[in-house]
Amino acid sequence: MERETGRGQKAWKLLTELRERSPLIQCITNFVSMDLMANTLLAAGASPAMLHSLQEIPDFTPHAHALCINVGTLSPDWLSSMKSAASLATQLGKPWVLDPVAVSASDFRMKACLELIELKPTVIRGNASEILALSNASMGPDKGVDSSHRSVDAVEAAKSLAQASSAIVAVSGAVDIITDGQQVVGVNNGVAMLQQITATGCAVTALIAAFVAVDSLHAFEATASALSIFGLAGEIGMDMARGPASLRMHLIDSLYGLDQATVFSRVNITNMS
Amino acid sequence: MERETGRGQKAWKLLTELRERSPLIQCITNFVSMDLMANTLLAAGASPAMLHSLQEIPDFTPHAHALCINVGTLSPDWLSSMKSAASLATQLGKPWVLDPVAVSASDFRMKACLELIELKPTVIRGNASEILALSNASMGPDKGVDSSHRSVDAVEAAKSLAQASSAIVAVSGAVDIITDGQQVVGVNNGVAMLQQITATGCAVTALIAAFVAVDSLHAFEATASALSIFGLAGEIGMDMARGPASLRMHLIDSLYGLDQATVFSRVNITNMS
Amino acid sequence: MERETGRGQKAWKLLTELRERSPLIQCITNFVSMDLMANTLLAAGASPAMLHSLQEIPDFTPHAHALCINVGTLSPDWLSSMKSAASLATQLGKPWVLDPVAVSASDFRMKACLELIELKPTVIRGNASEILALSNASMGPDKGVDSSHRSVDAVEAAKSLAQASSAIVAVSGAVDIITDGQQVVGVNNGVAMLQQITATGCAVTALIAAFVAVDSLHAFEATASALSIFGLAGEIGMDMARGPASLRMHLIDSLYGLDQATVFSRVNITNMS
Numbered sequence: 001m002e003r004e005t006g007r008g009q010k011a012w013k014l015l016t017e018l019r020e021r022s023p024l025i026q027c028i029t030n031f032v033s034m035d036l037m038a039n040t041l042l043a044a045g046a047s048p049a050m051l052h053s054l055q056e057i058p059d060f061t062p063h064a065h066a067l068c069i070n071v072g073t074l075s076p077d078w079l080s081s082m083k084s085a086a087s088l089a090t091q092l093g094k095p096w097v098l099d100p101v102a103v104s105a106s107d108f109r110m111k112a113c114l115e116l117i118e119l120k121p122t123v124i125r126g127n128a129s130e131i132l133a134l135s136n137a138s139m140g141p142d143k144g145v146d147s148s149h150r151s152v153d154a155v156e157a158a159k160s161l162a163q164a165s166s167a168i169v170a171v172s173g174a175v176d177i178i179t180d181g182q183q184v185v186g187v188n189n190g191v192a193m194l195q196q197i198t199a200t201g202c203a204v205t206a207l208i209a210a211f212v213a214v215d216s217l218h219a220f221e222a223t224a225s226a227l228s229i230f231g232l233a234g235e236i237g238m239d240m241a242r243g244p245a246s247l248r249m250h251l252i253d254s255l256y257g258l259d260q261a262t263v264f265s266r267v268n269i270t271n272m273s
Numbered sequence: 274m275e276r277e278t279g280r281g282q283k284a285w286k287l288l289t290e291l292r293e294r295s296p297l298i299q300c301i302t303n304f305v306s307m308d309l310m311a312n313t314l315l316a317a318g319a320s321p322a323m324l325h326s327l328q329e330i331p332d333f334t335p336h337a338h339a340l341c342i343n344v345g346t347l348s349p350d351w352l353s354s355m356k357s358a359a360s361l362a363t364q365l366g367k368p369w370v371l372d373p374v375a376v377s378a379s380d381f382r383m384k385a386c387l388e389l390i391e392l393k394p395t396v397i398r399g400n401a402s403e404i405l406a407l408s409n410a411s412m413g414p415d416k417g418v419d420s421s422h423r424s425v426d427a428v429e430a431a432k433s434l435a436q437a438s439s440a441i442v443a444v445s446g447a448v449d450i451i452t453d454g455q456q457v458v459g460v461n462n463g464v465a466m467l468q469q470i471t472a473t474g475c476a477v478t479a480l481i482a483a484f485v486a487v488d489s490l491h492a493f494e495a496t497a498s499a500l501s502i503f504g505l506a507g508e509i510g511m512d513m514a515r516g517p518a519s520l521r522m523h524l525i526d527s528l529y530g531l532d533q534a535t536v537f538s539r540v541n542i543t544n545m546s
Numbered sequence: 547m548e549r550e551t552g553r554g555q556k557a558w559k560l561l562t563e564l565r566e567r568s569p570l571i572q573c574i575t576n577f578v579s580m581d582l583m584a585n586t587l588l589a590a591g592a593s594p595a596m597l598h599s600l601q602e603i604p605d606f607t608p609h610a611h612a613l614c615i616n617v618g619t620l621s622p623d624w625l626s627s628m629k630s631a632a633s634l635a636t637q638l639g640k641p642w643v644l645d646p647v648a649v650s651a652s653d654f655r656m657k658a659c660l661e662l663i664e665l666k667p668t669v670i671r672g673n674a675s676e677i678l679a680l681s682n683a684s685m686g687p688d689k690g691v692d693s694s695h696r697s698v699d700a701v702e703a704a705k706s707l708a709q710a711s712s713a714i715v716a717v718s719g720a721v722d723i724i725t726d727g728q729q730v731v732g733v734n735n736g737v738a739m740l741q742q743i744t745a746t747g748c749a750v751t752a753l754i755a756a757f758v759a760v761d762s763l764h765a766f767e768a769t770a771s772a773l774s775i776f777g778l779a780g781e782i783g784m785d786m787a788r789g790p791a792s793l794r795m796h797l798i799d800s801l802y803g804l805d806q807a808t809v810f811s812r813v814n815i816t817n818m819s
Contacts, residue, residue: 032580032596034305038471043517048471050305051378053348059379075599105597106605196802198584198594243799244589253516256469307578311744316790321744323578324651326621332652526789529742 003188008267011225012260014211019045023065023213025206028052028082030072030101033202036248037068040203043256044229046210054081061088066213067096068206069116071109079112086119095122095212095219098167099205104133117165122212122219124161125170125205128154135161155184155272168223170208172201176227177272180220184273187224189231189266194251196244204230228267233258235266276461281540284498285533287484292318296338296486298479301325301355303345303374306475309521310341313476316529317502319483327354334361339486340369341479342389344382352385359392368395368489371440372478377406390438395485395492397434398443398478401427408434428457428545441492443481445474449500450545453493457546460497462504462539467524469517477503501540506531508539549734554813557771558806560757565591569611569759571752574598574628576618576647579748582794583614586749589802590775592756600627607634612759613642614752615662617655625658632665641668641758641765644713645751650679663711668758668765670707671716671751674700681707701730701818714765716754718747722773723818726766730819733770735777735812740797742790750776774813779804781812 024047027037034050041048051060054077061067067089069082089096098121100113113134117124126134135157154171162169162181171177176187194200204227211226212219236258237250297320300310307323314321324333327350334340340362342355362369371394373386386407390397399407408430427444435442435454444450449460467473477500484499485492509531510523570593573583580596587594597606600623607613613635615628635642644667646659659680663670672680681703700717708715708727717723722733740746750773757772758765782804783796 030596031304031577032584035308035471035581038305039518039521042469042471049375049378050303050346051375052346053379053381055349055381056347056379059381073596073598074602076601102595102597105595106599106602108599108601108605196588198581198588241799242796243802245585245795245798245802248585249518249522249795250515252518253514256516256518304577308581308744311578312791312794315742315744322648322651323576323619324648325619326652326654328622328654329620329652332654522791522795523788525791526787529789529791 003268003270007224007228007269008264010221011228011267012263014214014222014225015044015229015258015263017214018210021214022047023210024049024063025066025068025209025213026051026061026064026085027068027206028078028085029068029070029202032072033070033199036199036203037206039252040255041206041210043252044207044210052078052081054084057081057084057088061085062092064094066094066209068209069096070099070101070202070205071112072101072202074109074112082116083119086116086121090120095209095216097121097123097125097205097209097212099202100124100126100130100134101202103130110137121167122216123168123170123208123223124165125172125208127172127201131161131169131171132157159184168219170223170227172204176231178220178224178227182273183220185224186270186272187227187231188268188270189228189235191234191238193238193241193244193247194234197248224269228269229258229263230255232263232266236262276541276543280497280501280542281537283494284501284540285536287487287495287498288317288502288531288536290487291483294487295320296483297322297336298339298341298482298486299324299334299337299358300341300479301351301358302341302343302475305345306343306472309472309476310479312525313528314479314483316525317480317483325351325354327357330354330357330361334358335365337367339367339482341482342369343372343374343475343478344385345374345475347382347385355389356392359389359394363393368482368485368492370394370396370398370478370482370485372475373397373399373403373407374475376403383410394438394440395489396441396443396481396496397438398445398481400445400474404434404442404444405430428452432457441496443496443500445477449504451493451497451500455546456493458497459543459545460500460504461541461543462501462508464507464511466511466514466517466520467507470521497542501542502531502536503528505536505539509535549814549816553770553774553815554810556767557774557813558809560760560768560771561590561775561804561809563760564756567760568593569756570595570609571612571614571755571759572597572607572610572631573614573752574624574631575614575616575748578618579616579745582745582749583752585798586801587752587756589798590753590756598624598627600630603627603630603634607631608638610640612640612755614755615642616645616647616748616751617658618647618748620655620658628662629665632662632667636666641755641762643667643669643671643751643755643758645748646670646672646676646680647748649676656683667713668762669714669716669754669769670711671718671754673718673747677707677715677717678703701725705730714769716769716773718750722777724766724770724773728819729766731770732816732818733773733777734814734816735774735781737780737784739784739787739790739793740780743794770815774815775804775809776801778809778812782808
């Protein structure tokens with residue numbers, strides 16, 4: 001599979017638009033990820049807003065350009081807000097992205113994610129075990145929130161889920177997989193140590209929301225671009241890192257500073273179908 | 274407008290007292306900002322406490338030296354705690370500071386902030402759009418939590434709000450504005466990139482609470498000093514930063530390490546009235 | 547008191563097992579500490595999971611290898627989850643660790659901690675004032691969440707608490723104290739500046755949970771090892787730090803990169819009984 005040079009140009013175009021337009025991204029997310037998610041969005045040029053109250057959704061969500069929903073520290077009252085905001089976003093034609101963190105952790109969480117998928121997310125991003133579980137709607141025990149399956153195993157599951165849900169499905173892993181149920185592309189950017197930093201998966205989901213906000217008509221390309229840009233920032237950050245905490249810092253600095261030449265030459269997306 | 278050299282000496286005196294007395298600052302704040310707020314307070318020499326339960330306020334708030342209330346991720350139950358703590362602080366003559374984050378995001382939030390202002394905050398700090406909105410009590414849509422108005426536009430709004438509320442009002446921006454309704458000073462410290470880091474506004478509000486805690490009789494000076502000291506730490510941090518994440522780190526390190534000569538020579542506060 | 551060379555070998559053995567087995571550690575903790583706690587666990591090789599909903603505990607807690615409970619931002623609904631998870635852990639023979647943050651802040655919090663202790667934690671870790679307060683079950687005002695008593699003062703209180711609760715009791719301070727009610731050891735690793743970083747106490751409690759997860763039959767040794775390893779990472783980080791924020795980064799990087807020679811030569815645990 002050969003790297004497609006046109007993908008770098010598309011990714012750069014989207015990143016440039018993101019920096020210019022600074023879309024407002026509402027995040028209803030877990031407590032662990034809020035800091036990194038907000039800083040990722042700011043570094044990319046977006047405008048984050050972590051409003052989660054049911055009372056505020058009718059007033060606020062219509063002003064957001066995209067919505068990011070993440071079930072990492074789910075509770076019943078937050079689930080009500082998530083459903084309300086997702087429902088409103090879909091109704092208003094706004095893109096929204098679902099991160100089904102640790103979906104197999106409990107029946108409550110699996111049911112919540114399946115209900116959210118009924119509300120028509122634009123994109124679903126998870127690791128291989130999460131996407132496999134969602135696709136199978138299996139309730140078995142899962143090894144925490146980290147992936148214990150290789151992402152390539154999940155290609156068929158991702159395609160099935162994409163077909164069933166009409167969402168773009170992205171599977172993070174050594175190679176990230178993105179599919180709309182027909183096409184499949186792989187993103188080869190990123191470094192393994194990103195998995196040693198909490199909430200990097202959540203942060204890239206928020207970045208997908210920001211990319212989709214600037215080109216919701218091409219959510220497939222926007223999703224692949226976001227994953228590639230985030231992974232590329234990680235690669236550049238890794239050159240300066242001594243461990244996961246310095247990688248986290250350099251990741252954000254690198255995302256902020258990404259330039260055209262780097263994006264053109266290093267975005268690495270390949271066709272897999 | 275000329276830089277006033279006496280302001281550096283006042284700011285240093287307050288910072289020194291803060292480091293010596295280590296006032297206990299109770300923060301009822303949003304989920305995004307807790308980490309940076311606590312680390313800002315610790316780096317400045319204060320003792321942060323993030324207690325928010327209604328059950329704990331009658332026992333704990335009387336021991337705090339100041340209270341910081343921030344509505345960034347407001348919900349009805351947290352609002353009850355905020356009102357209870359604010360009411361108790363005012364009753365006990367303790368200073369408290371309000372950060373009306375994204376006050377225009379919803380009617381619920383605007384109403385909450387107006388109710389909190391009834392409870393007599395010592396200081397209100399926001400960005401220009403927040404202070405304008407509060408001053409106008411207008412309900413229009415707002416572009417997220419970041420300022421889309423220049424702070425100088427907000428001088429008149431800040432004076433009106435200060436007169437109506439009897440609070441010191443601070444408006445963050447390229448130049449920070451502080452007013453008690455009559456006097457107006459501008460703080461010229463700070464760097465633009467601080468806005469690319471989530472929760473720096475929240476953090477400086479907490480620092481104002483700490484400064485006011487050590488000299489509540491001169492809340493106007495204490496507020497200007499806190500904004501200047503935070504901005505100065507940002508300036509020093511900026512010399513070492515490669516982007517927003519490294520700036521965040523160097524900001525806190527610089528705040529921790531600020532010395533007399535630097536504060537004397539670089540605090541930059543000017544009279545504007 | 548002489549440094550015991552065998553302790554370094556034990557600590558290295560436990561750290562190696564932790565890295566190999568990657569135990570799943572459920573944390574029901576405060577909002578301030580979630581980020582640092584998760585990153586500490588990841589850097590040490592463990593797998594963190596911040597699930598806190600009552601609905602999820604029956605499904606999820608049986609899959610965790612240890613549980614970490616921290617009352618820093620306690621509220622009644624979170625307390626219900628803490629009790630449910632602690633009760634289930636004890637029933638299933640899983641180790642769990644309690645961090646009684648600011649236990650004297652309110653009657654509500656003291657009562658909550660005493661009820662949690664009834665559920666038989668494997669380890670209780672606090673600072674000297676917290677352990678003294680718990681041991682005395684005194685309700686007096688406390689200076690926030692930071693220690694205002696030296697840890698050596700707390701040795702007798704720790705022994706009493708350990709005897710009354712059947713838990714290992716650890717007291718953080720310039721020298722960390724660990725006791726099972728009979729034996730007492732001191733951990734001499736660590737640097738003072740760790741106290742200027744929020745949630746380092748919470749993070750080391752989570753690390754204790756991870757160490758106890760890999761050797762629950764020797765919780766006393768595991769607790770001492772965790773405190774020593776964390777302190778040692780702080781010492782190494784301190785060589786590169788310019789202040790508390792850079793220390794925080796280097797602490798995590800150093801924890802991630804700890805090697806056998808360093809652990810063997812620098813773990814500094816002494817017998818005190």
